[in-house]
Amino acid sequence: MITPFNPGLTDSRIDRADQIRIDEERLADVQYSLRARLLKLDDLDPEIGPDGALSWGSMADRPDGAELLFLGLDGETPCFAPLIEDAPPAGQRAYAVWRYLDIMPPEEAATYAAARSLIEWHRGHLFCSRCGTRSEVAKAGWGRKCPNCGADHFPRVDPVVIMLATFEDKALVGRQPRFPPDRYSALAGFVEPGESLEGAVARELFEEAGVRATSVRYLSSQPWPFPNTLMMACIAPVEDDALTLDKEEIEAAKWVTRQQVQDAFDGAVDAQFIAPPHFAIAHTLLRAWVDGK
Numbered sequence: 001m002i003t004p005f006n007p008g009l010t011d012s013r014i015d016r017a018d019q020i021r022i023d024e025e026r027l028a029d030v031q032y033s034l035r036a037r038l039l040k041l042d043d044l045d046p047e048i049g050p051d052g053a054l055s056w057g058s059m060a061d062r063p064d065g066a067e068l069l070f071l072g073l074d075g076e077t078p079c080f081a082p083l084i085e086d087a088p089p090a091g092q093r094a095y096a097v098w099r100y101l102d103i104m105p106p107e108e109a110a111t112y113a114a115a116r117s118l119i120e121w122h123r124g125h126l127f128c129s130r131c132g133t134r135s136e137v138a139k140a141g142w143g144r145k146c147p148n149c150g151a152d153h154f155p156r157v158d159p160v161v162i163m164l165a166t167f168e169d170k171a172l173v174g175r176q177p178r179f180p181p182d183r184y185s186a187l188a189g190f191v192e193p194g195e196s197l198e199g200a201v202a203r204e205l206f207e208e209a210g211v212r213a214t215s216v217r218y219l220s221s222q223p224w225p226f227p228n229t230l231m232m233a234c235i236a237p238v239e240d241d242a243l244t245l246d247k248e249e250i251e252a253a254k255w256v257t258r259q260q261v262q263d264a265f266d267g268a269v270d271a272q273f274i275a276p277p278h279f280a281i282a283h284t285l286l287r288a289w290v291d292g293k
């Protein structure tokens with residue numbers, strides 16, 4: 001692993017094998033190889049075994065009309081995911097996916113996250129954004145090409161900052177109205193065009209909580225497949241602890257101590273809040289702060 005923080009949904013075993021995506025002959029070789037496997041999905045949700053591992057079928061399981069997305073090589077094994085283009089974008093997440101992510105090993109969840117994000121991107125980008133013609137799957141699933149104007153379109157990733165404001169020996173956690181009861185997490189927001197990571201952290205902290213960052217330190221990142229964000233986790237000491245909340249975004253926020261975060265992790269009976277799930281980078285961020293990293 002490349003980061004000491006081990007966020008969930010990272011470290012997939014799959015080699016993305018970019019050189020195969022653009023080589024039609026090699027792509028056909030891997031696709032028609034007897035070893036090739038197709039990810040089993042229930043629409044966008046994974047099918048998993050009792051150990052939390054993803055389930056794979058043979059290429060004969062390909063649903064009628066499904067395009068193939070080449071995920072890469074797991075050792076010698078070519079791995080694909082099926083794309084049914086005409087299904088609508090998910091919009092609402094099924095609760096089942098949280099239960100699956102809870103028990104999936106991180107490297108399996110990472111493979112699933114890549115497949116899910118890619119499928120959702122295709123479903124939401126069937127038409128050329130230049131000329132409106134229906135585009136076609138290209139680069140073994142890692143792009144679309146417009147047959148009319150020739151434009152290439154590539155899967156997008158939306159950068160999001162997620163940050164823990166700190167003041168003296170406390171950290172700031174908040175909750176959005178859509179969170180389950182008593183769940184608190186780090187604040188987060190999209191990076192806007194023309195903005196640095198640090199600039200986005202400082203702006204979001206001021207907009208959502210009215211606190212001014214004095215510095216910003218990047219810790220680690222995580223792909224989040226709902227639908228396709230790159231979560232970049234930072235810690236930011238702030239000038240003071242007076243809060244002015246943007247109630248549209250943040251329903252409630254509070255300063256918590258390391259012990260209170262540890263109690264939340266432990267599920268203590270008198271815990272002040274419910275911690276983010278272990279696979280979310282907000283959990284990683286809080287863990288790093290509690291451990292003094």
Ligand SMILES: [Zn+2]
Nearest residue numbers: 128131146149
């Ligand atoms: Zn076009």
